Amino acid sequence: xxxxxxxxxxxxxxxxxxxxxxxxxxxxxxxxxxxxxxxxxxxxxxxxxxxxxxxxxxxxxxxxxxxxxxxxxxxxxxxxxxxxxxxxxxxxxxxxxxxxxxxxxxxxxxxxxxxxxxxxxxxxxxxxxxxxxxxxxxxxxxxxxxxxxxxxxxxxxxxxxxxxxxxxxxxxxxxxxxxxxxxxxxxxxxxxxxxxxxxxxxxxxxxxxxxxxxxxxxxxxxxxxxxxxxxxxxxxxxxxxxxxxxxxxxxxxxxxxxxxxxxxxxxxxxxxxxxxxxxxxxxxxx
Amino acid sequence: xxxxxxxxxxxxxxxxxxxxxxxxxxxxxxxxxxxxxxxxxxxxxxxxxxxxxxxxxxxxxxxxxxxxxxxxxxxxxxxxxxxxxxxxxxxxxxxxxxxxxxxxxxxxxxxxxxxxxxxxxxxxxxxxxxxxxxxxxxxxxxxxxxxxxxxxxxxxxxxxxxxxxxxxxxxxxxxxxxxxxxxxxxxxxxxxxxxxxxxxxxxxxxxxxxxxxxxxxxxxxxxxxxxxxxxxxxxxxxxxxxxxxxxxxxxxxxxxxxxxxxxxxxxxxxxxxxxxxxxxxxxxx
Amino acid sequence: xxxxxxxxxxxxxxxxxxxxxxxxxxxxxxxxxxxxxxxxxxxxxxxxxxxxxxxxxxxxxxxxxxxxxxxxxxxxxxxxxxxxxxxxxxxxxxxxxxxxxxxxxxxxxxxxxxxxxxxxxxxxxxxxxxxxxxxxxxxxxxxxxxxxxxxxxxxxxxxxxxxxxxxxxxxxxxxxxxxxxxxxxxxxxxxxxxxxxxxxxxxxxxxxxxxxxxxxxxxxxxxxxxxxxxxxxxxxxxxxxxxxxxxxxxxxxxxxxxxxxxxxxxxxxxxxxxxxxxxxxxxxxxxxxxxxxxxxxxxxxxxxxxxxxxxxxxxxxxxxxxxxxxxxxxxxxxxxxxxxxxxxxxxxxxxxxxxxxxxxx
Numbered sequence: 001x002x003x004x005x006x007x008x009x010x011x012x013x014x015x016x017x018x019x020x021x022x023x024x025x026x027x028x029x030x031x032x033x034x035x036x037x038x039x040x041x042x043x044x045x046x047x048x049x050x051x052x053x054x055x056x057x058x059x060x061x062x063x064x065x066x067x068x069x070x071x072x073x074x075x076x077x078x079x080x081x082x083x084x085x086x087x088x089x090x091x092x093x094x095x096x097x098x099x100x101x102x103x104x105x106x107x108x109x110x111x112x113x114x115x116x117x118x119x120x121x122x123x124x125x126x127x128x129x130x131x132x133x134x135x136x137x138x139x140x141x142x143x144x145x146x147x148x149x150x151x152x153x154x155x156x157x158x159x160x161x162x163x164x165x166x167x168x169x170x171x172x173x174x175x176x177x178x179x180x181x182x183x184x185x186x187x188x189x190x191x192x193x194x195x196x197x198x199x200x201x202x203x204x205x206x207x208x209x210x211x212x213x214x215x216x217x218x219x220x221x222x223x224x225x226x227x228x229x230x231x232x233x234x235x236x237x238x239x240x241x242x243x244x245x246x247x248x249x250x251x252x253x254x255x256x257x258x259x260x261x262x263x264x265x266x267x268x269x270x271x272x273x274x275x276x277x278x279x280x281x282x283x284x285x286x
Numbered sequence: 287x288x289x290x291x292x293x294x295x296x297x298x299x300x301x302x303x304x305x306x307x308x309x310x311x312x313x314x315x316x317x318x319x320x321x322x323x324x325x326x327x328x329x330x331x332x333x334x335x336x337x338x339x340x341x342x343x344x345x346x347x348x349x350x351x352x353x354x355x356x357x358x359x360x361x362x363x364x365x366x367x368x369x370x371x372x373x374x375x376x377x378x379x380x381x382x383x384x385x386x387x388x389x390x391x392x393x394x395x396x397x398x399x400x401x402x403x404x405x406x407x408x409x410x411x412x413x414x415x416x417x418x419x420x421x422x423x424x425x426x427x428x429x430x431x432x433x434x435x436x437x438x439x440x441x442x443x444x445x446x447x448x449x450x451x452x453x454x455x456x457x458x459x460x461x462x463x464x465x466x467x468x469x470x471x472x473x474x475x476x477x478x479x480x481x482x483x484x485x486x487x488x489x490x491x492x493x494x495x496x497x498x499x500x501x502x503x504x505x506x507x508x509x510x511x512x513x514x515x516x517x518x519x520x521x522x523x524x525x526x527x528x529x530x531x532x533x534x535x536x537x538x539x540x541x542x543x544x545x546x547x548x549x550x551x552x553x554x555x556x557x558x559x560x561x562x563x564x565x566x567x568x569x570x571x
Numbered sequence: 572x573x574x575x576x577x578x579x580x581x582x583x584x585x586x587x588x589x590x591x592x593x594x595x596x597x598x599x600x601x602x603x604x605x606x607x608x609x610x611x612x613x614x615x616x617x618x619x620x621x622x623x624x625x626x627x628x629x630x631x632x633x634x635x636x637x638x639x640x641x642x643x644x645x646x647x648x649x650x651x652x653x654x655x656x657x658x659x660x661x662x663x664x665x666x667x668x669x670x671x672x673x674x675x676x677x678x679x680x681x682x683x684x685x686x687x688x689x690x691x692x693x694x695x696x697x698x699x700x701x702x703x704x705x706x707x708x709x710x711x712x713x714x715x716x717x718x719x720x721x722x723x724x725x726x727x728x729x730x731x732x733x734x735x736x737x738x739x740x741x742x743x744x745x746x747x748x749x750x751x752x753x754x755x756x757x758x759x760x761x762x763x764x765x766x767x768x769x770x771x772x773x774x775x776x777x778x779x780x781x782x783x784x785x786x787x788x789x790x791x792x793x794x795x796x797x798x799x800x801x802x803x804x805x806x807x808x809x810x811x812x813x814x815x816x817x818x819x820x821x822x823x824x825x826x827x828x829x830x831x832x833x834x835x836x837x838x839x840x841x842x843x844x845x846x847x848x849x850x851x852x853x854x855x856x857x858x859x860x861x862x863x864x865x866x867x868x869x870x871x872x873x874x875x876x877x878x879x880x881x882x883x884x885x886x887x888x889x890x891x892x893x894x895x896x897x898x899x900x901x902x903x904x905x906x907x908x909x910x911x912x913x914x915x916x917x918x919x920x921x922x923x924x925x926x927x928x929x930x931x932x
Contacts, residue, residue: 002378002468007478019375022368025446026395029406032416036409044409046419093301100298115306121499121555122310122548123507125524126317129531129544133320134313136537166309189624190657192644194671194722204670208661227399229510230524234531243401250405250514259409262402269397277390 030266037259044256055260066260075245076261079226082157082241086164086225087218093165094172094217095210101173102180117174119167124230131163132234156237163231168224172217179213212279219276223269314548320541337542347526347543354523355550357437358505361444362498365452368445369497373456374486378465389457396450404514407443408434411515440516444505451504452497459493460486495562499555506551523547573600573635575725575758576621581630583616590616592782594630598726598760598775603752605761605769608779609805614762617779618728621760623647635725645674650719654730656711658703664690664714665699671722689721693751709740716748720755729761733768745771766806770794778802797839800928803850810897812849814927816842824927830893834868836925843929850926853885854900858907860919867919872899874914886910 007015036044040052042063059068066072101113119127132155139153152158183206191201207214229243236244242261249258324334341347376388395403410416411433421427433439467489471481487494512522527547530540576598583591590613598604606614619625621632623644632639634648650671659667665686672682690696693713698706706714712732719727729748733741749772752759763769769776770790777787778801786798797803804811817833818825819842826849827833836849860867872888875896886899886907899918901907910916 002465003381004465004469005472015371015375015379018371022372023391026392026449029403029410029446030395030398032410033402033406036416043414045414046416093305096298097302097305100295100302104295104298106295106299112302112306115310116302119310121503121551122314123503123524123551125507125509125527126544126548127313129527129540130313130317131309132531133537133541134316137316137320162309166305169305184655184657186653186655186657187659189622189644190651190653190659191670192624193622193649193651194718195645195674196670197645197674200674205659205661211661223397227401229399229401230507233509233528243399246399246401246405247510247514250401250408254405254409258405262398262405265402266398269399270394273394273397 033259033262034266037256037263039256041256044254044259055256064257066257066264069257072242072245072257072261075240075242078157078239079242082161082164083222083225085161086168087221089161089165090169090172090221091214091218094169094221095176095214097169097173098176098180102177116170119170120174122167124167124228125234127167128163128231128234131159131166131231135159135235154237155235157239159235159237160232160239160241163235164225164228167231168221171224172221175217175220176210176213179210183209215279216276219272223272317541317548318545320538321545323538337539338546340539341542341546346521350521350523350526351546351550353521354506355554357441357444358502361441361448361505362502364441364445365448365501366494366498369449369452369456370490373453373460377457377460377463378468392453393450400447400510403447404443404511407439407446407515411439434515435517437517437520440512440520443511443515444508447508447511448501448505451500455493455497455500456490457493459490463489491562495558499558502554502558503551506547506554574598575600575635576760577631577633577636578621579631579633581617581620581632582628583613583620583625584628589782591620591627594779594782594784596777596784596787598758601756601758602774603749603759603761603772605763605773605776606779607763607766607769607776607806610764612779613782614764614779615730618651618730618760618762621726622649622651622728648725649728650722650724650726652715652719652727652729652732654732654734656715656732656735658711658715658718660703662703663699664695664701664703664706667703667714668699668718668721670718675722685721689717692720692755693717708736709744712736712744716751720757724757726758726760729759731763731765733763733765741768748772770806778805780805797850797926799840800848800930803839803848803926803928807852808898809850809852812851812895813930814847814849816845816847816927823922826927828895830890830895832870832890832893832895834870834920834925835922836927837923838927840929842927846930847927848930850928851897851920851924853898855920855924856897856899857919857921858899858902859917864919866923867921868925869917869919872897872916872918874910874912874916876912877901877910888916 033044036046037055038051038053039046039048040050040054041047054063054065056065056067058065097116101109101116135153139150142148142150142153187205187209188201191205192198196204226241227243228241229247232241232244240248246258246261249255321337322333322335323331324336326332326334341351372392376385376392380388408415412418413430413432413434415433417433418427418430422430463486467485468481471485476484507524509522509524509528512520513525516522523543524547527540527543530536530543534540574597576596578594578596581591581594582589592613594613594617606617608614616625620627621634621639623639623642623646626640639647659670662670668686668689669682672685677685686699687696690699693716695710695713695717698710698714703711703714715732716727716729733744733748736744745768748759748761752772761769761772770793773790775788776790776793778785778793780801786793786802788798793802793806797806803809812828812830812832814826814828814836816824817827819838822837824836824838824842824847825833826836826847828849834849838847857864857867858872860869870890872886872890875887875889878885878887878898882903884901886901888897888899889895890897907916
């Protein structure tokens with residue numbers, strides 16, 4: 001049943017078949033989505049009607065490939081911008097949080113730490129609606145008292161950024177904290193002993209030490225933001241992000257363009273994931 | 287030196303407090319307040335418990351709520367049953383050389399957006415989908431059958447989406463388990479079943495709890511999968527919330543629903559943590 | 572010679588515990604000075620106060636006459652070789668060594684020159700571009716020492732740097748460190764719990780116990796005339812017996828051990844009460860002493876077993892009719908190669924090799 005205790009042949013065979021079926025189950029939907037992105041048919045379904053790149057490149061009245069699909073291209077761009085700002089902000093605040101909870105002592109630290117973890121266990125939908133409500137209340141307040149209509153407080157690009165930031169920061173905090181906990185404080189003492197200032201210590205010792213965690217957390221924050229649906233759903237304004245835009249299209253019927261977008265997403269995220277894995281593998285070895 | 291650290295504390299504390307107060311605490315208090323607001327017959331804003339009252343009086347609301355909770359528990363259980371043998375295989379059975387590869391392979395699909403994964407299932411399962419096409423082609427079916435839009439397809443989709451969050455904690459807790467424990471149990475004459483029930487499962491218990499908590503929470507709060515893969519009659523509670531907010535524009539009612547969902551998920555997580563004697567920080571990392 | 576480090580009545584308290592208790596000492600310029608003591612005796616706290624990572628509760632630390640109170644660790648003319656070495660994993664060997672020089676804002680060419688010369692000095696001439704992870708234990712050791720020495724500190728502090736090495740390498744590094752110190756002439760203050768490290772390398776050793784200094788002196792003085800019961804037990808090997816004083820003269824006492832053996836012994840401290848502790852080194856016991864020798868205690872040993880260890884072979888025997896075991900070094904000249912378990916053999920020990928210390932109740 002384990003490596004050193006092999007089971008009977010029938011048992012091992014059954015086990016292997018189960019594992020094979022599991023991985024088939026895991027990859028079937030992705031594989032079929034990718035394959036049908038190249039099918040020369042107007043519907044994302046079989047039969048196979050021949051290979052085509054038209055769902056990427058075409059720009060005719062009948063077929064508009066993703067590279068010419070202004071609507072989807074725009075939402076991809078919106079998602080990129082959102083993900084950029086979210087990962088930047090959450091990396092900044094999450095890292096500060098990691099320093100706060102790992103290296104500082106203050107009253108109510110335990111309570112605040114608990115609070116900082118909660119965003120990960122609050123359903124995304126709830127985060128979305130409560131932020132929507134709060135922004136709306138704040139907007140009404142500002143409008144009544146100051147007579148200013150703040151666009152920021154209505155469903156909009158920045159509200160989406162804030163909503164995603166609110167829980168992705170917790171994720172960054174956890175990743176960076178885990179790395180910071182492994183930091184050997186004698187390295188800091190050694191640097192001080194060799195004449196470094198506190199700023200030198202942070203710049204030359206602590207940040208380089210955290211770098212793999214910062215890169216990893218940044219990449220995952222980017223992906224989490226890029227793919228977020230639940231929270232975004234309630235906060236999105238006229239700038240729809242890609243997941244929301246795709247959802248609207250999938251709900252109302254589908255074309256192979258969605259397969260083409262999915263294909264690009266699958267390839268893109270896999271590349272990002274693999275480079276991230278390789279990078280983190282390298283640094284843990286060194 | 288002491289003064290420096292004091293300044294450092296405030297530099298780190300300020301943004302963290304801003305984040306947690308403005309984006310987490312205040313909005314959730316607002317959610318609660320909104321759920322207690324309503325309008326009287328004259329259209330004046332008043333304090334009221336009507337929103338909660340209507341939840342209990344309208345059958346469809348609390349039925350959806352109970353259905354969502356039950357299905358979420360079912361999905362958590364199924365996810366565990368399906369994932370556990372895989373996690374065990376990866377960590378204990380397969381040659382070490384392939385462990386890392388299989389783990390990475392397991393993680394890959396989950397880097398891709400949930401929407402893409404659900405979409406993949408849709409083109410597989412629907413009436414004009416790939417599976418129907420293959421079954422017809424093999425002569426196993428006379429007529430195409432709608433495999434999508436029912437409770438089974440929805441539960442399957444939810445399990446599929448949740449597997450990663452069960453697999454990762456299971457793998458990491460089983461990785462920490464010394465093979466000698468199993469060898470010793472075997473040597474002492476235990477059967478496979480006894481070894482699993484008395485040795486492996488208790489050892490993996492912390493991983494199982496954290497996996498179960500996260501899967502339950504994510505399933506409860508899922509919107510996409512039930513919406514796109516479930517049937518017209520298999521309403522999920524998040525859809526009720528969405529309907530109140532976006533379709534009916536009844537924000538007070540929606541807030542009450544949201545608060546109830548938050549309450550339920552917190553309660554289950556709290557119970558899970560109590561039962562397994564873990565704290566939130568350990569369960570999440 | 573000049574005093575490079577002067578410590579006066581140094582005290583450090585943690586909550587209720589006193590880690591360093593009224594310590595005073597002086598270290599001579601250019602010497603190899605060790606602080607020897609069991610773990611938890613306060614030696615690391617003492618070292619961290621010299622380095623500036625901890626402030627004393629009271630007392631004075633002066634380096635080359637300058638009071639160090641309030642001076643942060645990065646401004647002190649001392650450098651530290653850490654117990655775990657604390658090499659920066661994010662830099663290569665040259666980067667580690669250049670770290671301190673860069674903080675002094677020396678010119679790049681000058682830094683390069685100094686890094687190269689110190690690497691040569693520690694026998695790692697072509698290792699500058701290597702990553703820290705590629706080095707062996709002994710090489711890491713040398714990089715850590717080079718990194719500190721390159722700054723030409725007034726004092727180099729070493730915090731049990733050989734602890735992580737295996738035995739063979741440790742023996743080799745002991746000799747290397749000693750040689751290195753006499754070549755560069757920097758004052759070394761070496762913290763260790765290993766008495767052999769301290770004895771082999773040092774010019775002077777301070778033995779520390781429970782926050783206090785028990786004795787400060789050259790290694791031979793510690794070995795030959797331990798000033799306290801603790802030093803006698805901690806430095807070198809000894810047979811120890813609880814004993815009672817039966818008769819007391821000025822420079823000699825008559826004691827009876829717990830197992831009834833009666834011996835003439837030398838009191839090392841004033842004896843106020845009859846309870847005492849007797850120490851006899853294994854190599855001071857003479858096998859088959861000649862009848863003509865005077866001033867020795869004589870007794871018979873019954874051999875239980877031979878503990879063969881090359882040049883360090885010992886006999887484990889019982890004394891007289893008692894069950895009390897005693898270790899005796901075997902002379903190297905195979906004269907006693909024939910003895911085996913069960914043999915009875917006469918033995919003797921000089922009175923001044925039987926050292927007695929009062930026991931603190």
